[in-house]
Amino acid sequence: MTSSEGTPEGGRRAGGGYDLHVHSTCSDGTCAPAAVVALAAQAGLEGLALTDHDTTEGWDEAAAACALAGLEFVPGIELSAEDCGASVHLLGYWVDRGHPGLLAECRRLRTERDRRARVILARLEALGVGVDEERVREIGGSAPLGRPHIAAAMVEAGAAADLDDAFDRFLADGAPAWEPKHALGGTEAVRLLRDAGGVAVLAHPGCTRMPDGLFDRMVAAGLAGVECGHPGHDPEIAAAWELETRRRELVPTAASDFHGTQKPVKIGARTTTAATLARLRARRQRPAACRTSNREDSSW
Ligand code: AMP
Ligand code: ZN
Ligand code: FE
Ligand code: FE
Numbered sequence: 001m002t003s004s005e006g007t008p009e010g011g012r013r014a015g016g017g018y019d020l021h022v023h024s025t026c027s028d029g030t031c032a033p034a035a036v037v038a039l040a041a042q043a044g045l046e047g048l049a050l051t052d053h054d055t056t057e058g059w060d061e062a063a064a065a066c067a068l069a070g071l072e073f074v075p076g077i078e079l080s081a082e083d084c085g086a087s088v089h090l091l092g093y094w095v096d097r098g099h100p101g102l103l104a105e106c107r108r109l110r111t112e113r114d115r116r117a118r119v120i121l122a123r124l125e126a127l128g129v130g131v132d133e134e135r136v137r138e139i140g141g142s143a144p145l146g147r148p149h150i151a152a153a154m155v156e157a158g159a160a161a162d163l164d165d166a167f168d169r170f171l172a173d174g175a176p177a178w179e180p181k182h183a184l185g186g187t188e189a190v191r192l193l194r195d196a197g198g199v200a201v202l203a204h205p206g207c208t209r210m211p212d213g214l215f216d217r218m219v220a221a222g223l224a225g226v227e228c229g230h231p232g233h234d235p236e237i238a239a240a241w242e243l244e245t246r247r248r249e250l251v252p253t254a255a256s257d258f259h260g261t262q263k264p265v266k267i268g269a270r271t272t273t274a275a276t277l278a279r280l281r282a283r284r285q286r287p288a289a290c291r292t293s294n295r296e297d298s299s300w
Helices: 033-042 059-069 100-126 133-140 147-156 163-171 186-195 214-220 235-247 274-281
Strands: 018-022 047-050 072-083 086-093 199-202 225-229 251-254
Touching: 018 033, 018 072, 018 086, 018 274, 033 047, 033 059, 047 059, 059 072, 072 100, 072 186, 086 186, 100 133, 100 147, 100 186, 133 147, 147 163, 186 199, 186 214, 199 214, 199 274, 225 235, 235 251, 251 274
Parallel strands: 018 047, 047 072, 199 225, 225 251
Antiparallel strands: 072 086, 086 199
């Protein structure tokens, strides 16, 4: 695999491969899980991982749609972590969604996201661009509340031109209405995903402020891979992370981080080959003790 993994130049048929980072309405994407799968099928993908922020809520719908469409479903989650004040995202694949520690952390993050949304909304109010909390909750539905839900309410209310404008002027990390969310440290998050029977992959490292030494600590904690290919990474960044990843003998992946049709990035914009996915899967620890997963999960 080269830095062109997932592109037609990578030597595979155009449109094939696996998109390993995709969001649905179960977090801050704008397409329901089944609609996401339909787009993946249209794009000619072999399979996809649903990786909603801090929830596994969409798995059943996505898995059923994948079975109908003849796509492989990879169960995933994008777990929020926080390290030295930096927001770090970890992709967890094949985790046991019934793992008590993972369930507890997802519940805690949901509560923390609620708290943070209220702080952000109060800041927006003070800045003269207040939006209605009820409307933000309506937009979020049953999803853990994220900044994109707030941004969408701002656009709807005319307080921002579009999502990027809402982030640039108010919501991005360090912007006037921003409030961090408290989460597990990077190494604790890697350990939790491993304890839950999954593999941990560092998401979009080139889009994240990476605190000194964090990557080494996460590798020591059992990080399995790095998402080198991501729409937010220019080719130089992707190549630099591929070098780092290979040097540590980790698995380099590529994915779109698709969030729905309101953003320009299309599903399958970056993909991972079946061979690389198999290497990632081989990193999964298979504990001797029976896990709490139901029989349906074990087929994933
Ligand atoms: P949160 O989970 O609330 O911290 O929000 C993170 C999500 O916001 C990311 O997954 C992206 O979907 C979105 N996001 C982050 N930064 C930006 C940005 N500068 N412009 C548009 N969307 C962004
Ligand atoms: Zn998101
Ligand atoms: Fe992310
Ligand atoms: Fe994401």
